[in-house]
Amino acid sequence: MQQIFYTTVSPKEYHQIGKNFFFPVIASCPNPACLVSLPPEKHGFYDRNVIDEKFEGRIMIRRYYCKYCGKTVSFLPSFCLPYFQYTIEMILTVLCYMLDAQHSLRVCLQLLKHLHWSPAHLQFYVRRFLTNLKFIKIGLRQLLPRVDLPEDTLDKKEGARKILHIVTSGFPQIQTFSTRFFAQCGRSFMAPRK
Numbered sequence: 001m002q003q004i005f006y007t008t009v010s011p012k013e014y015h016q017i018g019k020n021f022f023f024p025v026i027a028s029c030p031n032p033a034c035l036v037s038l039p040p041e042k043h044g045f046y047d048r049n050v051i052d053e054k055f056e057g058r059i060m061i062r063r064y065y066c067k068y069c070g071k072t073v074s075f076l077p078s079f080c081l082p083y084f085q086y087t088i089e090m091i092l093t094v095l096c097y098m099l100d101a102q103h104s105l106r107v108c109l110q111l112l113k114h115l116h117w118s119p120a121h122l123q124f125y126v127r128r129f130l131t132n133l134k135f136i137k138i139g140l141r142q143l144l145p146r147v148d149l150p151e152d153t154l155d156k157k158e159g160a161r162k163i164l165h166i167v168t169s170g171f172p173q174i175q176t177f178s179t180r181f182f183a184q185c186g187r188s189f190m191a192p193r194k
Helices: 011-020 088-100 105-111 119-131 133-143 156-170 174-185
Strands: 002-005 041-051 056-065 072-077
Touching: 002 174, 011 041, 011 056, 088 105, 088 119, 088 156, 088 174, 105 119, 119 133, 119 156, 133 156, 133 174, 156 174
Parallel strands: 002 072
Antiparallel strands: 041 056, 056 072
């Protein structure tokens, strides 16, 4: 099980602090099936890759273990998305370049050339976002009940532009949206749809 916690530190700062980072203290097991309201025990760390505009390397992820239900939970910093190496800011940059600014694939690759992205990689993020639009709209409706969401009849890319605008203007920063979305829906807004 994974949880996302909000942090204002950059990936580089987080990496430098390492195991001494002030990780969240949880009062009870986050597993909804666990009936014991005692805090899980610290269960070590694992490391994972993170790629950002100013940092590329491995960071430490804190794990907890509930001895009553047997589940472990990992706490990811808010600049991460589960199963993605690139930070949420980098993914948003790609989405904004390709969908909001409507840059061509060639222009996007030129703007991001220092990161060595492949065309397939950029297209993957756009396809995933487009595939998840309905799921994202459901999450946004729960987070911002009065928000004016685009109609389903709208062209998919036009709808995606409007959703991106809501995300970038309706939340102080992308990490706030991502963290709140994950807490509300139990999944990342970029998670594969089943």
